[in-house]
Amino acid sequence: MQLIVKGRLQGTGFDRMLLPDTNADGNCMLDLAEARFIEPYPLVAMACFVDATVKLQTKLGFIPPQDAQVSNYLSRMGFVEMLTKRYKFTKQLLPPVRATPHPNDLIELQWFDGSDVTQIADFVWEQLRRTASSGALNALHSSLWEIAENVLFHAGTGGGWIAAQTYKRGTSSARVDVAIGDVGHGIQKTMHRHNPQTDLEAIDLALRYGVSGLDDPARGIGLADTAEQVRGLGGVVMVRSGNARRRLTRQESKGAQVTFLPGTIVGLSVPCG
Amino acid sequence: MTGITAPARPGGRTQARAMLEGLPAELAGATIVIDFGQMDVVTPSFVDELVLIALAERNAAGLTLKNVPERAHALATRSAQARQVTDRIQIQLRAS
Numbered sequence: 001m002q003l004i005v006k007g008r009l010q011g012t013g014f015d016r017m018l019l020p021d022t023n024a025d026g027n028c029m030l031d032l033a034e035a036r037f038i039e040p041y042p043l044v045a046m047a048c049f050v051d052a053t054v055k056l057q058t059k060l061g062f063i064p065p066q067d068a069q070v071s072n073y074l075s076r077m078g079f080v081e082m083l084t085k086r087y088k089f090t091k092q093l094l095p096p097v098r099a100t101p102h103p104n105d106l107i108e109l110q111w112f113d114g115s116d117v118t119q120i121a122d123f124v125w126e127q128l129r130r131t132a133s134s135g136a137l138n139a140l141h142s143s144l145w146e147i148a149e150n151v152l153f154h155a156g157t158g159g160g161w162i163a164a165q166t167y168k169r170g171t172s173s174a175r176v177d178v179a180i181g182d183v184g185h186g187i188q189k190t191m192h193r194h195n196p197q198t199d200l201e202a203i204d205l206a207l208r209y210g211v212s213g214l215d216d217p218a219r220g221i222g223l224a225d226t227a228e229q230v231r232g233l234g235g236v237v238m239v240r241s242g243n244a245r246r247r248l249t250r251q252e253s254k255g256a257q258v259t260f261l262p263g264t265i266v267g268l269s270v271p272c273g
Numbered sequence: 274m275t276g277i278t279a280p281a282r283p284g285g286r287t288q289a290r291a292m293l294e295g296l297p298a299e300l301a302g303a304t305i306v307i308d309f310g311q312m313d314v315v316t317p318s319f320v321d322e323l324v325l326i327a328l329a330e331r332n333a334a335g336l337t338l339k340n341v342p343e344r345a346h347a348l349a350t351r352s353a354q355a356r357q358v359t360d361r362i363q364i365q366l367r368a369s
């Protein structure tokens with residue numbers, strides 16, 4: 001796999017820039033030379049990409065961003081630390097930056113397990129309770145729990161990656177983007193009892209009320225409720241698993257074939273007004 | 274009758290299970306009362322897990338949810354219907 005980022009890496013851009021082949025040396029490549037801007041969904045997707053290359057036991061080439069702001073962002077949000085730890089890099093990957101968080105940072109890229117979710121959800125609540133609507137607070141709290149527990153119960157990885165960012169209008173929070181991802185079993189395997197033929201079919205099953213990977217007709221409510229709440233607020237939901245992605249807004253639902261990446265990534269963009 | 278107060282911002286299934294872990298494994302004949310009065314926000318899985326544990330797994334004679342916000346009311350109703358235990362659940366809406 002190669003991830004060659006050109007320009008702004010936002011929304012579904014990650015899926016366009018992720019290529020299935022290795023480079024000429026047979027290695028995976030993370031080329032951020034021309035990256036200009038990175039949002040939480042692609043940031044978490046990049047962490048999953050790195051974990052996937054570790055899982056595949058391939059070498060990973062890394063070309064750092066030329067843009068100082070992107071370098072700063074990746075350091076601040078914990079991506080450089082994550083990459084350094086995963087690959088045990090001994091040399092400095094990016095020039096040192098000031099560690100002061102940006103006012104828009106909400107949750108830097110972090111690995112969570114079962115013991116961290118309460119702390120993360122409470123932190124988001126406290127940060128946003130004065131500036132976000134009750135609908136947005138409800139949707140964010142509920143979604144964080146539902147998606148995180150899906151990772152913990154079904155991914156088989158023991159945890160996953162999370163990152164979040166606020167986008168402000170004046171002193172108010174205009175929008176919160178949050179993403180949660182793992183490189184675990186993926187939705188198609190979790191949903192095997194329903195015999196989905198494709199990753200997209202499996203994603204669509206997971207988005208339906210009362211359909212789950214377990215033998216319990218009352219389960220399978222978390223992701224469906226998340227999608228309903230976020231779409232109801234005028235937000236965006238993206239679910240990527242295996243080689244498929246579904247993007248949902250209030251008006252439309254679009255499925256797409258994408259380059260295979262193991263596991264599942266869910267991205268939410270929640271308006272706060 | 275056993276009374277429990279739900280937290281302000283409950284999480285998912287894990288927290289529901291932790292909240293009820295002190296109850297006996299068999300609840301036949303007992304009514305469990307859970308007060309949602311402090312609750313600011315709710316998750317569907319938390320509510321479903323309460324219904325699952327109290328009524329389906331431990332066979333309580335009744336589950337009463339008090340001071341329930343509207344969203345939690347809808348979630349508890351859906352969960353009770355899916356688990357076919359509507360005859361043993363009482364959901365009392367929070368006064369607005």
